[in-house]
Amino acid sequence: MLDALILGLRQLADPGARRLVLRCVLIAIATFALLVVVVxxxxxxxxxxxxxxxxxxxxxxxxxxxxxxxxxxxxxxIAAALGWFADDIxxxxxxxxxxxxxxxxxMGVGESVWATVRFTTVALLLNILALPLYLVPGANILAxxxxxGYLLGREYFELVAxxxxxxxxxxxxxxxxxxxxxxxxxxxxxxxxxxxLNLVAxxxxxxxxxxxxxxxxxxxxxxxxxxxxxxxxxTAAPHLGDGSV
Numbered sequence: 695m696l697d698a699l700i701l702g703l704r705q706l707a708d709p710g711a712r713r714l715v716l717r718c719v720l721i722a723i724a725t726f727a728l729l730v731v732v733v734x735x736x737x738x739x740x741x742x743x744x745x746x747x748x749x750x751x752x753x754x755x756x757x758x759x760x761x762x763x764x765x766x767x768x769x770x771x772i773a774a775a776l777g778w779f780a781d782d783i784x785x786x787x788x789x790x791x792x793x794x795x796x797x798x799x800x801m802g803v804g805e806s807v808w809a810t811v812r813f814t815t816v817a818l819l820l821n822i823l824a825l826p827l828y829l830v831p832g833a834n835i836l837a838x839x840x841x842x843g844y845l846l847g848r849e850y851f852e853l854v855a856x857x858x859x860x861x862x863x864x865x866x867x868x869x870x871x872x873x874x875x876x877x878x879x880x881x882x883x884x885x886x887x888x889x890x891l892n893l894v895a896x897x898x899x900x901x902x903x904x905x906x907x908x909x910x911x912x913x914x915x916x917x918x919x920x921x922x923x924x925x926x927x928x929t930a931a932p933h934l935g936d937g938s939v
Contacts, residue, residue, distance in 0.1 A: 695874060695906060699881060702902030705787060706894060714783050719893045721779070725772045729764035766828060769842055769886035770817040772896055773849055774810050780853055780900050787904040798857035817845045838887075839880050846886075847879025850903040859911070871910050878906055 706715060734757065781798070788795050820841060827837040848868065855864040868875060882902070885895035 695878060698905035698909065699878075699898075699902050701791070701905045702898045702900075705783075705897060705901035708786065708790065714779075714786060715894055715897050717779060718783075718896045721775055722772055722893045722896065725775050726764060726768055729767055729771060730760050733763045733767075734760035763825075765887070766825075766838065767818065767821055768892065769846060769883055770814065770821060772886065772892075773846060773853075773899075774814040774817075781857065783897055783900040784854055784857060784904050787901045791905070792908060795858075813849060817849075820845070839883055842883040843876050843880035845879065846882045846899070847875035847877070850879070850882060850899055851875050851907060854900065854903045854907045855911070867907075867910050874906075874910075878903065 784798070824837050824841055828834040830837075851868055852864060855867065859867075882895070882899045885898060886892045888895070
């Protein structure tokens with residue numbers, strides 16, 4: 695798994711990936727800014743008390759809370775947002791390291807949209823429910839990494855694997871490698887929480903998961919699905935393959 699992560703980091707130096715990195719950086723910045731605005735708007739809707747000093751304190755606390763909440767929710771939201779662009783990153787990795795692969799199958803636009811909405815909803819709800827734990831020193835880091843490690847490991851794996859395998863096979867590999875994918879998700883969550891690095895972390899995460907998936911798939915002796923024509927705009931998006939959480 696460490697080798698796959700190192701190869702994912704090396705993808706940033708690939709000349710062919712520079713345009714993709716720039717695109718992901720712009721998407722990451724826009725996503726974080728949008729999160730801050732949304733969270734701040736929700737918090738500002740709380741009625742003022744009419745007490746000047748208390749209202750000022752609430753404004754300061756609310757602004758800080760908006761930044762913190764946006765930071766906590768960023769990994770899940772950026773992962774969902776990049777679902778529409780992940781195919782380009784995965785293809786760049788495959789062209790360099792796995793030139794023997796046939797074109798990916800992909801999935802329908804409607805299926806991609808529904809899968810993205812479903813995953814994002816579940817992930818955001820779980821993170822919101824875990825907010826009380828995030829306020830407990832010590833437990834907050836463990837809770838954040840445990841929850842988002844599971845969510846991101848599963849999401850990025852299905853994002854990559856769903857391009858090439860039927861969902862029954864994706865679920866089978868995921869179940870057998872759930873511990874490894876959880877650890878991979880923790881590594882991705884750490885990358886996405888580091889200032890500066892989190893702007894390019896989505897590219898690293900997708901490249902990392904491509905290498906991890908290929909190792910798992912080939913180790914399990916599972917071949918890629920036969921290629922079929924892909925319609926314009928069809929990409930792999932986060933998918934909860936069997937409907938479970």
